[in-house]
Amino acid sequence: MNKTWLIIKREYLSRVTKRTFILTTVLTPIGFIIFWVALIFIMSSGVEKKKIALLDPGNTLQISEKGKLRDGMVIYNYPRKDLEELKSNFEDYGYKGILYIPDQNLDSATLTFNIHYYSNDDISITTQESIKKAISSHARKIKMDQLGINETILDKLNTSVELQPKNLDKSKEEVSSSRAYVATALGAIMMFLIYIVIFIYGNMVMRSVMEEKTNRIVEVLISSVRPFQLMLGKIVGVGAVGLTQFAIWGIVFPLLYLGVGFLFSGKLQQLQELTTTSTASNAGDIEDILVIIQELGNFNYGYILAIFLIFFLGGYVLYASLFAAVGAAMGDDWGEGQSLTLVIAIPVIIAFYIGIAVVENPNSSLAVWSSMFPLFSPIVMPARIVFDPPVIQLLMSVVILLITCFFFIWISGRIYRIGILMYGKKTTLKDFALWMFRKD
Amino acid sequence: MNVLELEKVRKTYQKHVACDDISFDIEEGKIFGLLGPNGAGKTSLIRIITTITKADSGKILFNGEALNNTHPSKIGYMPEERGLYKKMKVGEQITYLARLKGFSKREAFEQLDYWLDKFDILDWRYKKVEELSKGMQQKIQFISTVIHNPKLLILDEPFSGLDPINTNLIRDEIYELNKKGTTILFSTHRMEQVEQICENIVLINKGKNVLEGQVSDIKDKFKEHIYKVDFVGKIPENIDEHANIVEEEENSIKVQLIDVGHANKFLNYLLSQGTLVTSFNEILPTLNEIFIKIVGGKSDE
Numbered sequence: 001m002n003k004t005w006l007i008i009k010r011e012y013l014s015r016v017t018k019r020t021f022i023l024t025t026v027l028t029p030i031g032f033i034i035f036w037v038a039l040i041f042i043m044s045s046g047v048e049k050k051k052i053a054l055l056d057p058g059n060t061l062q063i064s065e066k067g068k069l070r071d072g073m074v075i076y077n078y079p080r081k082d083l084e085e086l087k088s089n090f091e092d093y094g095y096k097g098i099l100y101i102p103d104q105n106l107d108s109a110t111l112t113f114n115i116h117y118y119s120n121d122d123i124s125i126t127t128q129e130s131i132k133k134a135i136s137s138h139a140r141k142i143k144m145d146q147l148g149i150n151e152t153i154l155d156k157l158n159t160s161v162e163l164q165p166k167n168l169d170k171s172k173e174e175v176s177s178s179r180a181y182v183a184t185a186l187g188a189i190m191m192f193l194i195y196i197v198i199f200i201y202g203n204m205v206m207r208s209v210m211e212e213k214t215n216r217i218v219e220v221l222i223s224s225v226r227p228f229q230l231m232l233g234k235i236v237g238v239g240a241v242g243l244t245q246f247a248i249w250g251i252v253f254p255l256l257y258l259g260v261g262f263l264f265s266g267k268l269q270q271l272q273e274l275t276t277t278s279t280a281s282n283a284g285d286i287e288d289i290l291v292i293i294q295e296l297g298n299f300n301y302g303y304i305l306a307i308f309l310i311f312f313l314g315g316y317v318l319y320a321s322l323f324a325a326v327g328a329a330m331g332d333d334w335g336e337g338q339s340l341t342l343v344i345a346i347p348v349i350i351a352f353y354i355g356i357a358v359v360e361n362p363n364s365s366l367a368v369w370s371s372m373f374p375l376f377s378p379i380v381m382p383a384r385i386v387f388d389p390p391v392i393q394l395l396m397s398v399v400i401l402l403i404t405c406f407f408f409i410w411i412s413g414r415i416y417r418i419g420i421l422m423y424g425k426k427t428t429l430k431d432f433a434l435w436m437f438r439k440d
Numbered sequence: 441m442n443v444l445e446l447e448k449v450r451k452t453y454q455k456h457v458a459c460d461d462i463s464f465d466i467e468e469g470k471i472f473g474l475l476g477p478n479g480a481g482k483t484s485l486i487r488i489i490t491t492i493t494k495a496d497s498g499k500i501l502f503n504g505e506a507l508n509n510t511h512p513s514k515i516g517y518m519p520e521e522r523g524l525y526k527k528m529k530v531g532e533q534i535t536y537l538a539r540l541k542g543f544s545k546r547e548a549f550e551q552l553d554y555w556l557d558k559f560d561i562l563d564w565r566y567k568k569v570e571e572l573s574k575g576m577q578q579k580i581q582f583i584s585t586v587i588h589n590p591k592l593l594i595l596d597e598p599f600s601g602l603d604p605i606n607t608n609l610i611r612d613e614i615y616e617l618n619k620k621g622t623t624i625l626f627s628t629h630r631m632e633q634v635e636q637i638c639e640n641i642v643l644i645n646k647g648k649n650v651l652e653g654q655v656s657d658i659k660d661k662f663k664e665h666i667y668k669v670d671f672v673g674k675i676p677e678n679i680d681e682h683a684n685i686v687e688e689e690e691n692s693i694k695v696q697l698i699d700v701g702h703a704n705k706f707l708n709y710l711l712s713q714g715t716l717v718t719s720f721n722e723i724l725p726t727l728n729e730i731f732i733k734i735v736g737g738k739s740d741e
Contacts, residue, residue, distance in 0.1 A: 006539055014528065216523030220584070223490040223517040224540040226509075421492075423521070434454075439494070 004229045004236075011208070011237025016244060025245050029252045033260055040264055050096040050127060051075045055083055058103035066141055071134040073127065087118060097123065099131065108143050182295045183386035184359050190308050190382035191355040194315050198348055198378070201242045201316060202323040206341070208234055209327030209420070218420045227417035231328075232409070235320045239313065299386065307385045307394065314401040315378020318408050319344060325412035328419030329427040340427070351376035355383045362387035371397050374404035411436055441468045442501070443592050443623040444489065449498035451484055458484035460647040461498070466592075466625060466640075471618055473638035473655075474627040475727070477735060481647040482627045483520060486594055489625075490517045503591070513542040516590030520597045520627075522581055526570040531556075533569060534584045541588040548587070555583045575606045582610055586617060593617060594625045599633060611637065631728040641727070645735050659724045662733070665697045666723040669710065676713035682706055694723065 015021055054076045056063065063069075069076045079086065079093070083100055090098050097119030106113060115135060117123055144150060209231070212218040221230055326340045354376055358367040362384045371381040371389070377397045385394075418435040419427065444466040451459040458481045466472045476482050487493045489500065491512050500507040502514070524533055531552055538548035556562045559579055569577060578601070586593060595614070599607045614637070618624055626638055634641060635655065643651040651658060667683075669675075670692045679685070683695035683706060697706055703722070710717055725733075 003540055006536070010536055014525075212525075215526060216519075216521045217525060219492070219519040219521055220517070220523070220537065221540065222492050223515070223519070224512055224537070421487075439496075 003225045004233045007225065007230060007233025008237040008240070011234050012240045012244075015204075015238070015241045021241070021245070025248050029249060029256055032253070033256050037260060037264065051077060051094055052097050052099050052131075053077050053079050053081070053086060053090055053093070053095045054099045054101070055079070055081065055086065056101040057083075058101065060101050060104060060106050061135075061138060062142060066138065066145075069134045069138055071130055073130040074134065076134075083118075090118075091120070096121070106139060106142055108146050110139070110143075113139060179295045179298065180387075182299075183362075186299070186304075186386045187359050187362070187383040188356075190304075190385070191352070191359070191379050194312055194379050194382055195348065195352050195355075197242055197312065198315055198319045199345075201238055202319045202344070203341075204241075205234055205238050205320045206323035206327035206330075208238065209324050209416070210330050213328065213330070213420050222417075222420070227420060228413040231321070231324050231413055231416045235317060235324060235409075239316055239320065242316065304385055308382050310398055311378045311382050311385075311401070314398070314405055318374065318378065318401070318405050319348065321405075321409045321412035325415040325419065325432070328416040329422070329432065340429075343429070347375040348379070351379040355379050359383045362389070368393060372400060374401045377401050414438075441504075442466060443468045443503060444625070445499075445501040445504075446485075446489075447499040449485065449488060449495045449500060451481075451488060451493070451495050453484075457647050459488070459495070462642075462644060462647070462649050463498075464642040464649065464652050466623060468623050469618070469621055470640055471614070471624045471626060471638050473634040473641035474625055474644070475629065475631065475634055475641055475731065476644040477629050480629075480644045482629075482644065483596060484647075485644070486517070486519075486596055486625075486627060490515055490594065513588065514591045516585045516588065516593045518581065518585040518593075518595050518598055520600065524569045524577060524580060524584070527568060529566050529568055530561075530572070530580055531565040534580065534587055537584040538587040543588055551587045551589075555587060559583070574601070575603055578602055578606055578610070582613065586613075586622075590622065592623050592625060594627070596627045597629075598626070599628075599630075631726065631731055635727050643731065643734065650734050651730070655727070658727070658730065662725050662730045663722070664725065665700045665703075666694055667697065667703065667706070668692065668694050668719075668721045668723050669717060670719040671710070672716040672718060673714070675715055676710065682709055 050073065052074050054063075054069070056078075061069075063078060068078075076099070077093075077095070083098065086095075086098055097117055100116040100118065102114055102116060104110075104114060113135065115131075117131070144154075212221065212230075218230075322344050323341070326344065329340065351370070354366065354370045358364070358370065358380050361367065367380065367384055368389075370376045371384055371393065378401065381389075381394070381397050414437075415432055415435045418438055442465045446465070447463050448461040449459050449463070450457075450461055460481075462481070462485060474482055474485070484493070488495045489507070491507060491509060502511045505511075528536070534552050534555070535543075535545070535548040538551060539545065543551070552565075553562075556565060561576075561579065564572065564576070564580075569580065572580065582598075585595075593614075598610060598614075602610065614624060614626075626634065628634060638655060640654050641652070641658070642649060653661075666686060672691065675693060679695070682699070683697050685693055685695050687694040695706075697703065699705065703720075707717065707720055
């Protein structure tokens with residue numbers, strides 16, 4: 001055990017102190033933040049307020065009576081100038097363009113309303129939409145006045161429909177639709193994380209095994225320690241590296257998030273105002289977002305995290321041991337192992353697709369059975385966990401996974417001990433079977 | 441006292457018999473040669489001794505005890521297929537391997553200092569292995585093999601890939617360790633090295649013991665009574681009655697005696713015939729010649 005500990009320590013420290021580890025651990029959050037900040041700037045620069053001259057010689061819009069146009073993206077000025085005159089010198093006044101309202105009728109019978117826009121640049125689609133929206137809502141006001149109705153009466157026409165799923169199974173709490181929405185997102189994120197971890201860190205284990213083999217240090221090592229200790233030390237050490245990386249990200253990301261929110265609070269607020277004032281239909285969205293934020297607080301994160309970690313570690317160990325066996329079987333030639341790694345990759349990819357289906361329908365029989373099957377459960381179960389699957393299913397899944405983990409470690413250990421001493425021969429799946437049953 | 445005793449050790453891989461009832465003893469403090477052509481089963485046998493694999497049958501005693509998992513810490517093994525972690529620093533590498541052999545951190549560091557100082561390479565300590573030349577790496581490899589003061593040192597083709605200077609350096613170290621009491625098992629297919637270094641040998645071929653014993657005894661057993669005579673003047677005309685001439689040069693002949701027990705008589709005969717003998721030496725066969733004679737030039741190679 002002492003020696004296994006030494007191996008774990010070496011595997012862990014040699015990776016954590018590596019420049020590439022430090023760089024990826026630090027650069028990934030920084031990269032995200034740069035991307036995010038850039039996004040804020042791009043968005044806020046795209047919505048830079050434009051000053052536009054609005055000429056309405058026929059007073060069709062009745063600006064003085066009905067109030068000015070409201071818009072988050074465009075500032076309207078109402079100069080009392082002649083169109084032809086302004087065309088020649090509008091830029092001198094700082095106007096981006098001239099919005100000209102031709103003489104026409106605007107009443108409850110008007111279906112289309114024509115306006116002209118003069119400028120030297122092309123007009124962007126967002127500006128176009130913004131102007132159209134502002135004029136349209138202004139026209140609506142005029143029409144409402146003419147028809148003698150007001151907003152309160154209109155609101156009375158709206159009926160908001162809420163669907164409340166009622167589960168006939170009494171043991172289940174009632175699930176609101178927004179909760180289902182949030183759970184789907186959470187489940188998908190957890191599933192994706194495990195999927196990524198299996199590939200990245202499984203491959204790391206495999207490469208590390210191959211490196212020892214091609215370096216020819218492995219025979220020196222196994223004259224001191226059992227091959228099994230070496231393999232186990234590697235799997236645990238690399239797993240610890242993965243956990244470290246995730247722990248660092250788990251702390252750094254929220255901090256950076258807060259930091260950016262604080263530093264760019266002005267810009268963010270501006271953005272928020274713009275989106276809320278410019279689009280009238282947004283009020284409903286905001287309500288939804290508030291509900292979602294509220295729902296996010298309603299999950300039992302301790303429980304979810306604990307279950308997630310069990311499947312995270314179980315899935316990692318199960319697949320890492322397979323990757324270790326494949327790494328041991330590979331020769332000096334990288335290409336040789338491709339077909340063998342594919343054999344491992346297939347169940348992971350299948351599990352991922354099942355997971356996508358399961359997130360949509362977390363209590364289907366596909367979901368239940370695939371979350372029992374140990375090659376799929378590390379990916380499928382985390383996708384289900386937020387939907388509160390029955391505890392008995394959860395327990396069974398964990399037990400099956402753990403038993404399979406031990407079994408796979410044992411099998412991989414047997415393949416590993418023979419494989420690492422084999423040189424120059426191409427390994428086939430048949431060899432794997434032979435090695436499993438070969439005596440020491 | 442024997443450090444290692446093997447009795448009828450047998451190991452098979454599927455249909456291939458790697459070790460077929462091999463038996464020999466290694467006496468404490470000796471340099472013992474394990475000889476055989478490539479594919480004879482040397483490495484398979486060594487892997488059994490180092491507990492990397494297990495024998496199918498047979499008995500192995502280490503220091504009088506049945507071989508078990510505590511023994512590898514008393515064995516230093518430099519495999520033929522050897523290497524180091526390229527990205528690891530020299531000091532870390534050596535202490536890591538020492539600690540895997542059961543040394544405490546302090547012991548490992550003490551020994552590291554001792555060996556780096558001995559080879560005069562203290563300034564390599566923080567260098568990565570990949571920054572070193574191949575010869576330098578071999579020194580590090582050797583240090584990491586002996587750092588834990590093994591009782592039995594197993595060297596599988598230790599000089600392969602070494603230049604003459606490093607070969608001498610490592611050979612001197614082997615002698616020195618041997619003088620301090622380390623028993624050495626030296627495995628090779630290169631006979632001339634064995635002749636220089638080993639006192640006792642076992643020769644295996646196709647997994648079987650073929651020959652075993654002290655180098656001088658073996659040579660004596662396989663001698664063909666050939667003598668080299670340097671002389672001035674002429675050799676007697678009827679020398680054919682006493683010996684067959686194997687090789688003839690000006691003022692020097694190699695002869696094989698017909699009456700094998702009587703080198704004295706032959707010398708007397710030469711002198712009595714008036715040949716002025718300046719030197720008279722028995723030519724013993726080299727291990728290489730013995731080896732080829734036994735194996736018949738046939739090996740698995």
